[in-house]
Amino acid sequence: xxxxxxxxxxxxxxxxxxxxxxxxxxxxxxxxxxxxxxxxxxxxxxxxxxxxxxxxxxxxxxxxxxxxxxxxxxxxxxxxxxxxxxxxxxxxxxxxxxxxxxxxxxxxxxxxxxxxxxxxxxxxxx
Numbered sequence: 078x079x080x081x082x083x084x085x086x087x088x089x090x091x092x093x094x095x096x097x098x099x100x101x102x103x104x105x106x107x108x109x110x111x112x113x114x115x116x117x118x119x120x121x122x123x124x125x126x127x128x129x130x131x132x133x134x135x136x137x138x139x140x141x142x143x144x145x146x147x148x149x150x151x152x153x154x155x156x157x158x159x160x161x162x163x164x165x166x167x168x169x170x171x172x173x174x175x176x177x178x179x180x181x182x183x184x185x186x187x188x189x190x191x192x193x194x195x196x197x198x199x200x201x202x203x
Contacts, residue, residue: 079103086197099175101156106182111158115171
């Protein structure tokens with residue numbers, strides 16, 4: 078099993094900044110990609126930013142130049158990914174979800190996985 082735990086959401090005024098964090102732990106052999114998605118009320122979940130193990134990054138057009146995704150190497154089998162959000166706008170208001178995909182290793186049994194965190198609320202006031 079793989080667990081993802083997000084933190085760092087909150088309420089901020091337009092133009093402000095927030096930093097989201099996500100920790101992935103469990104029987105992880107490797108992670109191929111980690112990233113962030115968001116879902117606003119009445120809308121579908123959408124990609125915000127992803128980062129592969131090789132460092133390839135993809136941003137939604139709506140956040141380019143304002144958001145930055147980064148990762149830390151695994152420490153004690155915990156994988157970390159961050160989302161620095163600057164120049165926040167009211168339309169960035171949503172629940173932000175961490176996502177990870179890779180391979181688990183449980184007693185030499187390898188399986189692919191894709192997991193989601195529980196989500197963290199980001200609210201930007203105008």
